[in-house]
Amino acid sequence: MTARLFIALDLPPAIVEALVAWRAPLLAGSERLRAVAPEALHVTLCFLGERAQAAIEPLGRIVERVAEPAGGLALGGPLWLPRRRPRVLAAALEDHHGTLGALQARLMDALAADDWHAPDAHGSQRAYLPHVTVARVRDGAGPLGDREIAPPPPLAFEGAALTLYRSQLEPTGARYRAERRVTLA
Numbered sequence: 001m002t003a004r005l006f007i008a009l010d011l012p013p014a015i016v017e018a019l020v021a022w023r024a025p026l027l028a029g030s031e032r033l034r035a036v037a038p039e040a041l042h043v044t045l046c047f048l049g050e051r052a053q054a055a056i057e058p059l060g061r062i063v064e065r066v067a068e069p070a071g072g073l074a075l076g077g078p079l080w081l082p083r084r085r086p087r088v089l090a091a092a093l094e095d096h097h098g099t100l101g102a103l104q105a106r107l108m109d110a111l112a113a114d115d116w117h118a119p120d121a122h123g124s125q126r127a128y129l130p131h132v133t134v135a136r137v138r139d140g141a142g143p144l145g146d147r148e149i150a151p152p153p154p155l156a157f158e159g160a161a162l163t164l165y166r167s168q169l170e171p172t173g174a175r176y177r178a179e180r181r182v183t184l185a
Contacts, residue, residue, distance in 0.1 A: 002050045004167040005049070005050075005059065006046060008045055009043040009100065009159040009162060009177045014163070018155055019075070019132060020134075023035065023135055034135060043093060043100070043131070045103070048116065052148050056166075062166045063182055071157075072096035072099055073100055073156065075155050075157075076092035076123040076151065078151060088133045090133045096156075103162070136173070139166070164181075166179050
């Protein structure tokens with residue numbers, strides 16, 4: 001058996017609430033966007049893809065080993081990703097003290113050292129773009145045209161937890177189950 005896995009930074013409840021409130025008017029009456037469930041709002045640090053279920057335990061130990069607080073974060077402006085053919089609407093994150101970037105780099109180094117993740121074919125990793133996906137573009141629908149989107153409130157926060165998730169794809173969207181969670185102080 002396999003499991004579709006990724007590692008993410010969990011958001012504090014107040015930030016989840018602010019993102020849900022920010023996207024509500026964008027989704028109202030829109031057939032182009034499908035909301036990401038509030039409990040699924042997070043900051044992906046590394047998508048690991050399909051792995052044997054036996055990978056969950058060693059990957060969980062890596063999560064425990066690299067977990068350190070990530071503070072000095074703030075909600076930034078809206079993003080359509082990928083830029084050329086957008087499939088998601090996201091809120092960018094600002095990493096004022098570099099703690100999120102450092103956490104993501106530590107995670108990637110630990111995953112590479114234990115042969116769980118490798119740099120791309122060119123020998124480097126894509127630049128990390130911290131964001132929270134808040135809505136997905138329905139098949140065949142583009143972004144909201146030239147409509148100006150106001151940024152979410154620039155709330156400051158600290159990451160709540162570092163979590164190894166299992167993603168189960170369903171017709172209504174992905175459902176996530178925490179396999180290992182480390183609360184960040």
